[in-house]
């Protein structure tokens with residue numbers, strides 16, 4: 001009996017574009033790019049995917065950039081490159097708006113039409129358009145697969161350039177609390193794909209815990225065999241400062257703690273006070289940040305706005 005990794009690990013080249021176009025049939029595919037201040041990179045990502053996978057071969061039906069409170073030209077650059085751009089805060093304003101990547105991805109459900117949704121980060125520096133067909137391969141060929149994670153080599157000075165929160169936080173949490181997921185090479189990868197019917201049924205952390213939470217909840221709702229992973233080759237991205245990743249880690253620990261009964265369910269606007277210490281001019285300065293750890297309910301359970309259609313599962 002093959003183990004999960006043997007049965008559910010693929011390479012992006014396992015499918016030809018022609019075979020995926022045939023398998024796609026009437027299935028609609030949305031590419032969603034959550035972006036906060038990514039004007040430097042979002043245009044190339046949108047433009048190259050549009051050219052390869054909409055204009056040349058229609059594997060993707062729409063490219064939607066969710067502008068997540070950007071203060072730079074992200075929206076203009078993405079729109080010029082051919083994306084449909086929505087400001088996260090302007091989607092279903094009746095539901096309010098909070099900062100965060102997960103919030104942007106949750107709100108994308110209200111402005112996209114894909115039966116399959118592919119998520120890609122907007123800060124990618126080394127990547128390629130084959131990421132998208134690679135992620136779609138298992139979803140278009142295996143009905144029982146509902147969520148596909150990308151994994152990759154991270155080029156860098158010590159051969160593992162980045163992945164700090166993955167190696168120092170996510171992998172230990174998986175080992176201790178969700179060991180069934182230990183075979184996932186990149187559990188936090190921002191490049192992943194999911195059936196709308198699944199993602200719209202999940203509670204979504206509004207910050208950076210969206211990826212880990214989706215894996216844990218899919219494991220529990222659908223079983224490990226509903227998850228697959230695809231080797232996408234090499235990927236590099238813009239790196240945040242270490243202390244900023246402390247906020248990301250806090251959100252991930254909070255979501256994992258909630259899903260293992262170690263911390264209480266968050267109320268709306270729930271936050272963790274994170275005190276950090278920064279050396280400055282010989283002294284050490286303490287800063288405290290309120291890290292939002294709230295979650296959005298399953299989008300399919302959100303009543304439609306008057307006159308609007310509901311999020312279809």
Ligand SMILES: O=c1ccn([C@@H]2O[C@H](COP(=O)(O)OP(=O)(O)O)[C@@H](O)[C@H]2O)c(=O)[nH]1
Nearest residue numbers: 034035036068099100101104121122123240
């Ligand atoms: O509030 C946020 C924070 C991040 N992002 C986007 O989510 C992706 C991953 O975020 P980031 O690059 O900050 O995380 P990292 O890749 O460093 O883990 C990028 O496209 C960001 O622009 C977002 O849309 N809203």
Ligand SMILES: O=C(O)[C@@H](COP(=O)(O)O)O[C@H]1O[C@H](CO)[C@@H](O)[C@H](O)[C@H]1O
Nearest residue numbers: 162163164165166188190208211239240
């Ligand atoms: O992989 C990781 O450890 C973190 C931080 O990456 P780096 O240490 O800056 O390469 O980045 C990932 O995790 C985030 C939270 O899930 C995702 O939003 C990012 O897309 C993913 O790159």
